Amino acid sequence: MNQIRTGGLKKSIMDYGLKGESIICFAGEDWWYHHPHSKNHILRRLARDNKVLFVNSLTLGLPSVSNKDFFLKISRKLKSYLRWLRRVPDGLYVMTPIVLPFFGSRALRWINQHLLLIQMRLAMFFLGIRNPILWVAIPSAADVAQRLQTKILLYQVSDKYDANEDSALSRDVIRTLDQRLKNLADVVMYSGRKLFEESHVPHRYFLEQAVDFAHFAEPAPEAAPDAVVIPHPVLGYLGALDYVMDVPLIEEVAKRRRDWHWMLVGLRSNLVRIDAPNVHFLGPKPYSELPAYVRQT
Structure with missing residues (x-):
């Protein structure tokens, strides 16, 4: 942890001690539209000394057509697809892989798995990423996570995914994907204490939610x-x-x-x-x- 002093206030710059690695994160949000989550902040810092690819949310399936946000979500996702792979000023790369927004059937998941693998391997080749640290934060990435050759697989559980009211995807399917990732992962991180305490995964850790102290400590x-x-x-x-x-x-x-x-x-x-x-x-x-x-x- 390094410290600097600004206006009489000590601010901390986190040094994660990770350098020269390749990191791929399958996020649960879209870099271009959603508010930055903890992953965004951490990966921005890691990108200073590592090669980072942030993969926008694969979604947990579309909401029902009756949902008031249905067309809004479709519009945002299509615009995100058009950007596909971009480098952002923070030094990392952001990718929106093109997939079918349906994960309810095995056949469609098989198609998505191969669509994803082709795009991921192309992006990894282009960026020079090999044997990455894989950070997964959404259950729908389970199929592709199982096929990628990785140094370590980290699964972050930040919600009770099968209780998601914003998706028409079956709860049984979500639970199956979630459990598969827990079985595959070398490390399972929980950002909610209740979720952590209810879990029986032996290789689990509690990563409590926090605040960007340096950003908010000094009043505007x-x-x-x-x-x-x-x-x-x-x-x-x-x-x-x-x-x-x-x-x-x-x-x-x-x-x-x-x-x-x-x-x-x-x-x-x-x-x-x-x-x-x-x-x-x-x-x-x-x-x-x-x-x-x-x-x-």
């Missing part, structure tokens, strides 16, 4: 222009606004405490609709600007 000099106009007291939220939000609860609290103002910053799903004068949706913001929104809370 002033609040963001669209936040400073929100009256206090302010209840702030930074993150995805989707099906996991308890919309009725927010509506009820907003109705009962009209003097409380909700400042919601992040990408909003069509499922989150609240019409109240004290609930403010400010939309997604660049990560670098988030401290200016925290300043208003």
Whole structure:
């Protein structure tokens, strides 16, 4: 751990001690559209001394057509496909492999496995990646993870995947893929204490959720222009606004405490609709600007 001092405040720069390796991460989110998760932050740091390929989410299957986000998700995924393989300013590569968004049948999973293998091997050849450390964070990568030759396989479990309400994929299929990865993995990491405690996997570790301390520890000099106009007291939220939000609860609290103002910053799903004068949706913001929104809370 190295430390630097900025404005009288010590900030830490994490040195992971991993250098000269090739790392492939099958993420559970899309680099281009979703808010950066812990994987994004860690891989950005690892890319300083390692060759890193971030593979955008393979999805757990499409939501049902009746889902209000169905066409939004289709549109975003098609745009992501068009980028296929790109190098980003952080020094790593981001790839959106083209697959069929169906994992419910063995035949379609077989097709996807071969589509993925062709694209992955092509990208690995182009980037000079051999025998990588493989980091998997989504069950639908199980088939391809089993076929790639890797130095070590790490499976990160950050959710109860078979309880996902955002996918039409069978829970039995998700459980099967999840269990296969747990059996294949050299290391299984849990980012939720309850999930960790409920697990019986012997080679499991608990990796608790954290915060980018260096980014948020020093207050922004002033609040963001669209936040400073929100009256206090302010209840702030930074993150995805989707099906996991308890919309009725927010509506009820907003109705009962009209003097409380909700400042919601992040990408909003069509499922989150609240019409109240004290609930403010400010939309997604660049990560670098988030401290200016925290300043208003």
